[in-house]
Amino acid sequence: MQNEHFPSKLLENAVDEFARLPGIGRKTALRMVLHLLRCELSEVEEFGQAIIQLRKEVKHCNVCHNISDTETCSICSNPARDRSVICVVENIRDVMAIENTRQYNGTYHVLGGIISPMDGIGPNNLEIESLIERVKTGEVIEVILALSTTMEGDTTNFYIYKKLKNTDVNLTTIARGVSVGGELEYTDEITLGRSIMNRLNYFDTIK
Amino acid sequence: MQNEHFPSKLLENAVDEFARLPGIGRKTALRMVLHLLRCELSEVEEFGQAIIQLRKEVKHCNVCHNISDTETCSICSNPARDRSVICVVENIRDVMAIENTRQYNGTYHVLGGIISPMDGIGPNNLEIESLIERVKTGEVIEVILALSTTMEGDTTNFYIYKKLKNTDVNLTTIARGVSVGGELEYTDEITLGRSIMNRLNYFDTIK
Numbered sequence: 001m002q003n004e005h006f007p008s009k010l011l012e013n014a015v016d017e018f019a020r021l022p023g024i025g026r027k028t029a030l031r032m033v034l035h036l037l038r039c040e041l042s043e044v045e046e047f048g049q050a051i052i053q054l055r056k057e058v059k060h061c062n063v064c065h066n067i068s069d070t071e072t073c074s075i076c077s078n079p080a081r082d083r084s085v086i087c088v089v090e091n092i093r094d095v096m097a098i099e100n101t102r103q104y105n106g107t108y109h110v111l112g113g114i115i116s117p118m119d120g121i122g123p124n125n126l127e128i129e130s131l132i133e134r135v136k137t138g139e140v141i142e143v144i145l146a147l148s149t150t151m152e153g154d155t156t157n158f159y160i161y162k163k164l165k166n167t168d169v170n171l172t173t174i175a176r177g178v179s180v181g182g183e184l185e186y187t188d189e190i191t192l193g194r195s196i197m198n199r200l201n202y203f204d205t206i207k
Numbered sequence: 208m209q210n211e212h213f214p215s216k217l218l219e220n221a222v223d224e225f226a227r228l229p230g231i232g233r234k235t236a237l238r239m240v241l242h243l244l245r246c247e248l249s250e251v252e253e254f255g256q257a258i259i260q261l262r263k264e265v266k267h268c269n270v271c272h273n274i275s276d277t278e279t280c281s282i283c284s285n286p287a288r289d290r291s292v293i294c295v296v297e298n299i300r301d302v303m304a305i306e307n308t309r310q311y312n313g314t315y316h317v318l319g320g321i322i323s324p325m326d327g328i329g330p331n332n333l334e335i336e337s338l339i340e341r342v343k344t345g346e347v348i349e350v351i352l353a354l355s356t357t358m359e360g361d362t363t364n365f366y367i368y369k370k371l372k373n374t375d376v377n378l379t380t381i382a383r384g385v386s387v388g389g390e391l392e393y394t395d396e397i398t399l400g401r402s403i404m405n406r407l408n409y410f411d412t413i414k
Binding site: 007010011020021022028037045048051054056057058061068074093 | 244
C-alpha cells in the first residue's frame with residue numbers, strides 16, 4: 001500500500017502506530033483502528049491507558065526478573081514454592097507456559113533472551129550473573145535448563161554449565177521427545193531419536 | 208488459554224484490551240504487549256495517545272460522511288473534484304481503495320454499512336437520506352453504486368434505485384469481470400459470465 005490516501009491525518013497516525021506492532025501489516029492496522037473508532041470513547045481511553053500504565057508501572061522481580069507488579073514477584077514471594085529449584089527460561093512467555101501446566105512448584109530465572117552473537121547479545125546482556133549469584137547463596141539444589149534447542153540455546157546452556165560446574169548444584173534439562181498424543185510417523189527424526197535415547201523405565205511412568 | 212497465569216495484573220489488563228481487537232487472540236495479544244514493553248516509554252505513550260486522540264477528535268465530513276479532520280473532508284472541499292458525480296460506498300476503506308487507483312475524480316458518499324435486516328441495520332441506520340438530499344440539490348448528474356455484490360449490497364442498491372428513480376440522475380454501477388491479469392480458468396462462473404455479458408467493443412478499450 002504505497003502512496004495510500006488517508007482521509008485524515010489522525011487516522012494515518014493511528015494506523016502508523018499499529019503497523020509497528022509485530023506481525024501487523026498496514027491493512028490489518030487500518031482494520032483495528034476502524035474497529036476502535038466504532039467503540040465508545042471510554043473503551044478507547046481504557047485501551048490506550050492500559051498500555052501506557054503497563055509500560056510506566058510494570059516492574060521486574062528483583063529475584064527472578066519475571067514481570068511483576070511488586071518488587072518481588074508473586075512466585076518468588078510465595079512461601080509454598082520450592083526455592084531450592086530454579087527453572088531457567090528465556091522470557092516471561094515461557095514462565096506462563098510452565099505455570100499453566102500446574103506441574104512445577106519451584107522458582108524461575110528469566111534470562112531475558114539467549115546468547116546470540118549474530119544479534120549482538122552476549123552473556124552480559126542477559127541475567128546470567130544474577131543466576132550464578134542466586135545459586136551461590138547455597139539454598140539452590142537444582143537448576144533446570146529450559147531454553148530453546150537451537151544453537152543459541154545450546155550455547156547459553158553450555159555457558160551456564162561452565163559457570164556452575166564448580167558448584168555442587170544439580171544441573172538438569174527438560175525432557176525432549178514425542179509429544180503426548182503425537183504420532184511417531186509425523187515426529188521429526190531428532191526428536192524421535194531423543195525419545196528413544198532417553199527412554200524411561202515403563203514401571204516408573206505408571207507409578 | 209483458560210486459567211492462564213499472568214505474573215502481573217497490569218500485563219493481564221493490557222492483554223485483555225488487545226484481545227478485544229478483531230482477529231487478535233490472546234497469544235497474539237500477549238506478543239504485542241511484550242513488544243510494547245520493550246519499547247521506549249515515549250513510543251508507548253505516542254501509541255496510546257494516537258488512538259485516544261483519533262477517537263476524540265476525528266470528525267465525519269458533513270457532505271459525504273467520510274472520516275475527516277475538518278468539518279468538510281479534503282475531497283469534498285477540493286475544487287478540482289467533480290461534484291456532479293457521487294460514488295456510493297459502504298465504508299472509508301472503500302474510499303481509500305478507490306482513491307489509491309487515482310482513476311476517479313468525482314466525490315463519494317459513505318453509507319456507513321449496507322442494509323442488513325439480519326444484523327438489524329435498516330435504511331435509517333445508514334446515510335441514505337443524506338445521499339438523496341445531495342442528489343436533489345440538482346448538481347448531481349451521476350451516482351455510481353460501488354457496494355458489495357451480496358444480497359445485502361443488492362438490497363441496498365435496489366433501495367437507492369427506488370428512491371432515485373423519479374429524479375433524472377444517471378444511476379450506474381462499477382464493472383464486474385475477470386481481473387486484469389486474471390486467468391479465465393480460475394475465475395468463478397458468475398464473474399466470468401458477467402465479463403462475457405458485459406463485453407466491450409475492443410476498439411473502445413484501445414482508444
